[in-house]
Amino acid sequence: xxxxxxxxxxxGNIFSVINSLDYLDIxxxxxxxxxxxxxxxxxxxxxxxxxxxxxRKLNELNFNNALKEYVQxxxxxxxxxxxxxxxxxxxxxxxxxxxxLDLLEGSVKKLKKIEDNYIDRIPNIGWRNNYVEVENKFxxxxxxxxxxxxxxxxxxxxxxxxKNVSYILxxxxxxxxxxxxxxxxxxxxxxxxxxxQGLQLIKEIxxxxxxxxxx
Amino acid sequence: xxxINRLDVKEGSLIKGIQLEGWRKYGxxxxxxQRQYKSGIDEIFIVDVVASLYGRNNSFELLKKIAKNVFxxxxxxxxxxxxxxxxxxxxxxxxxxxxxxxxxxxSNIISEIADRYGSQAVVVNLEVKRINNEWFVLIENxxxxxxxxxLLWIEEIQQxxxxxxxxTSIDKDGTLNGPDLDLIEYVKNSIKIPTVYGGGISCQxxxxxxxxxxxxxxVSISSGLYKLDKTVDxxxxxxx
Numbered sequence: 232x233x234x235x236x237x238x239x240x241x242x243g244n245i246f247s248v249i250n251s252l253d254y255l256d257i258x259x260x261x262x263x264x265x266x267x268x269x270x271x272x273x274x275x276x277x278x279x280x281x282x283x284x285x286x287r288k289l290n291e292l293n294f295n296n297a298l299k300e301y302v303q304x305x306x307x308x309x310x311x312x313x314x315x316x317x318x319x320x321x322x323x324x325x326x327x328x329x330x331x332l333d334l335l336e337g338s339v340k341k342l343k344k345i346e347d348n349y350i351d352r353i354p355n356i357g358w359r360n361n362y363v364e365v366e367n368k369f370x371x372x373x374x375x376x377x378x379x380x381x382x383x384x385x386x387x388x389x390x391x392x393x394k395n396v397s398y399i400l401x402x403x404x405x406x407x408x409x410x411x412x413x414x415x416x417x418x419x420x421x422x423x424x425x426x427x428q429g430l431q432l433i434k435e436i437x438x439x440x441x442x443x444x445x446x
Numbered sequence: 447x448x449x450i451n452r453l454d455v456k457e458g459s460l461i462k463g464i465q466l467e468g469w470r471k472y473g474x475x476x477x478x479x480q481r482q483y484k485s486g487i488d489e490i491f492i493v494d495v496v497a498s499l500y501g502r503n504n505s506f507e508l509l510k511k512i513a514k515n516v517f518x519x520x521x522x523x524x525x526x527x528x529x530x531x532x533x534x535x536x537x538x539x540x541x542x543x544x545x546x547x548x549x550x551x552x553s554n555i556i557s558e559i560a561d562r563y564g565s566q567a568v569v570v571n572l573e574v575k576r577i578n579n580e581w582f583v584l585i586e587n588x589x590x591x592x593x594x595x596x597l598l599w600i601e602e603i604q605q606x607x608x609x610x611x612x613x614t615s616i617d618k619d620g621t622l623n624g625p626d627l628d629l630i631e632y633v634k635n636s637i638k639i640p641t642v643y644g645g646g647i648s649c650q651x652x653x654x655x656x657x658x659x660x661x662x663x664x665v666s667i668s669s670g671l672y673k674l675d676k677t678v679d680x681x682x683x684x685x686x
Contacts, residue, residue: 244540246510246513246539247513247517247539247541250539253514254515254517279563279564279567280562280564281562284562314564352661352663353639354566354609354640356566356609356610356663357448357640357663357664380519382542382566383566384565421519421541423517424517424519424541425517425518426486426517427517430517
């Protein structure tokens with residue numbers, strides 16, 4: 232597999248991503264400067280922090296434009312994790328005065344407050360079951376009925392019908408847990424912290440999703 | 447309910463006492479974390495039990511070693527005082543930060559961390575004790591009393607943006623004689639955020655008792671795992 236570039240914008244928790252790639256025996260480099268993105272065909276945008284803080288950092292370091300150009304090339308694959316997924320969209324209720332990367336259409340909203348039951352509290356923390364409605368072999372194999380670790384207070388709400396999406400259920404509301412749109416992949420959960428099935432998913436995304444969406 | 451392995455560490459050794467006192471050594475925390483990860487633990491919570499008391503923080507190296515081969519969320523607690531400590535913890539493999547002592551001195555640290563890293567990154571580690579039928583928060587791993595009455599303190603930390611509460615009953619810690627149901631009953635209407643309970647857990651029945659309280663999203667086990675030499679399978683009923 233070609234090496235993966237991990238975008239470092241200052242305070243993402245890139246260490247757990249690095250550990251998981253080490254474990255999977257996948258080569259990687261940390262990308263500190265936007266001009267280095269083009270040396271890669273596999274890129275991870277990790278996420279810790281608020282939407283606004285991540286976007287401000289990406290803008291300040293000029294990663295925003297570099298990422299937009301990067302995904303113009305079909306064979307370049309981008310994986311955004313957690314807030315790294317959320318910033319792929321247009322905007323967020325978390326930080327209303329700042330734009331997202333506009334790579335996916337939709338907005339990021341605050342989870343509805345439901346207090347009767349822990350499972351519906353905010354933040355949504357814990358192992359949740361993913362499910363897939365689309366007949367897509369890649370998603371069915373890698374996400375259907377897989378439990379992964381979630382920790383978030385906001386969720387992505389696409390305003391365009393994306394085909395390859397997985398969900399979790401939160402008080403009967405469908406929450407998007409991942410989205411696979413051509414060469415752009417976003418996952419709301421922390422695959423790098425989701426035991427062996429999470430590590431396997433990271434590997435599968437970079438080794439097989441590309442072939443899958445080309446076919 | 448997720449099962450969390452609490453690792454009490456002191457100068458690189460895994461230790462455990464009873465009611466946070468009388469520590470004995472139980473081997474290497476890196477090996478223990480690995481053993482629990484392999485048997486399916488859901489999360490790891492590391493507490494450096496002397497960091498806060500001694501005003502230092504040297505558990506980052508240990509954290510880094512643990513995080514190397516453990517692919518579940520890790521929280522580091524003990525001696526986190528500044529945003530720089532928080533940043534160091536993240537850079538060495540923590541996913542969340544546990545704070546107790548520093549928050550009781552200035553609760554704004556909660557909002558400062560939450561503003562930068564999001565609420566979900568801030569776990570308030572509450573070590574509480576019943577004194578004359580009232581509950582109070584203790585700090586420095588149970589060594590120092592504070593004037594923080596538990597329910598008022600819970601209200602304050604939630605207001606400041608804490609994402610999760612990790613509550614330990616000091617009276618039950620290390621005793622292996624069941625959860626502190628009085629404590630859980632006492633706090634249940636005040637807590638509005640996800641909560642993990644720890645103290646006294648030694649078998650599946652103890653966890654069953656916690657299931658009556660649906661505000662609890664996790665259970666913390668330390669003595670029950672490494673003092674009794676068990677793995678998570680012994681406690682697991684179902685994954686949720």
